[in-house]
Amino acid sequence: MLTGVVIYRVIIGALVASTAMTGWTAYYFEVDAARRHRQKSAVMETQLTKQITALQRRSDTVRQACDARQKAASEPDAADSRTETQLVTRLAERDDLNSRVDTARTDQTRIAEELQAMLSERDRLAAQLDSAKGAQAELRTALKANKARINAAVAELEGSQRQRATLQERQQRLRTRLDAAIEKQSKLRARLQATKKRIDAKQLELRAAKEKLDKLQSNLSDATGRIARLTTAVDRAEQARQQEIERFEQLKIALENKLRSQEITIERLRNDRTLIRVGGDILFSLGSAELKPNGAEALRLIAEALKEFPGRQVSLEGHTDNLTIGGALSEIYPSNWELSAARGARAARFLQTEAGIDPRRLRVVGYSEYRPVAPNDEPGRRARNRRIEIMLLPRAKNVSVKQAELPHTP
Structure with a gap:
């Protein structure tokens, strides 16, 4: 019972440690996501800077073209209406480029502000990450100790389960032997009853045989006298037989002599x-x-x-x-x-x-x-x-x- 309580407490401690570790892990993932977002923002800022630079170059080119066109228009031999139309188009393009440059500068300012905020957040998260790393190391140490205790408790539990299985198997064998012994006892009891009945029957037969023996002994006494008389008669018969044989031999000789x-x-x-x-x-x-x-x-x-x-x-x-x-x-x-x-x-x-x-x-x-x-x-x-x-x-x-x-x- 104490072993089960110990195992229960160890498992609960491991679950608590695992829960704390899960919270710090989520926090670590949040910091990592902010870092990746900051890197992405830096890339976007670089791209916007390049775009703004390109737009400024195009704007300068258009401005130079417009100035050239205006200078040409003031001369006596000004260009025809087609050149004027091109100039208007170039001016419109310049205005559009200026508008886009302004928009890009606004976006650049906004992104720079966001980047600054993200850098501040990065520093804050980096500080929290360092603190979390320390706590994580402590939790890992505690988790390792808890794992060792859990492994020991599991080993002890498995040993107890094996011992229990062995005891159950032994109990089953004993139950089987008990059932066999009960069945054997029932058979022996039945055989005992049958043997008792046979003994009773044999006793009756013995009494009848004793009575019969007494009668036979009485008859034997009578038969002994008859046997003695018969023995005498047999002896006489054998004597007569021998005499008959002798008489036959004599008659045989006489008959052979007469018949010849x-x-x-x-x-x-x-x-x-x-x-x-x-x-x-x-x-x-x-x-x-x-x-x-x-x-x-x-x-x-x-x-x-x-x-x-x-x-x-x-x-x-x-x-x-x-x-x-x-x-x-x-x-x-x-x-x-x-x-x-x-x-x-x-x-x-x-x-x-x-x-x-x-x-x-x-x-x-x-x-x-x-x-x-x-x-x-x-x-x-x-x-x-x-x-x-x-x-x-x-x-x-x-x-x-x-x-x-x-x-x-x-």
């Missing part, structure tokens, strides 16, 4: 599947689905082996070569699809009616010529593709029983 044919093979596949492959030429004649006596005997022996595994499904799959069925047989079997299916069905019917196999264990599939075991490029290989495959499937019932015994877990 290269066209009948027995092999154990993955997933507890057992495959008995019987050549079609043993069971059926070419292009026929009627069993041969040797084929019936072979199926009867195989049925005895299948009876040792009463809990397993049996799939009978018919296969043919790629030869086309012709003649009268084509009316019965239009393609190898019908022939392969008919052979599988005939073998299944024999196992049911002649060997006493439960028909619910049986299923029939015909694959025609599309699953060969050898290329169909010569008779011996085509004979290998004409076959019946009896597939002993694994027990699916054991798996379902185990799953049914397991406790239910939500």
